[in-house]
Amino acid sequence: MENDMAAKIAANPKYQQLVRTRSSFGWILTAIMMVVYYGYIAIIAFDKELFSQRLGEGVMTVGIPVGLGVIVFTILITGFYVRRANSEFDRLTREIVQESGK
16 A cells, blocks of 8 residues: 555656655755855965955954855855745645645
8 A cells, every 4th residue: 555655656746846846956065065165165275365455454264244144145045945845845745745645
């Protein structure tokens, strides 16, 4: 019985669309995040002087707000994924469950 249900769900075009869309969206966001994070690390590794420049007369350097920007970017990109997951992906999941329950 469970194998029939799993086969029915796997054969559903909406399920295949959900898997394809969610996977590609996740990989795109992952690639963007990797570029931002490893770009930040690469600049630290190869151009220390860029982020060590002082901002004004205080002790804050350019690297501090840029690092904070990486953290804020991470939060924003996570929120972007959650928003799409809670709307589009959850809607497709509900439709799949309803159709497979028939």
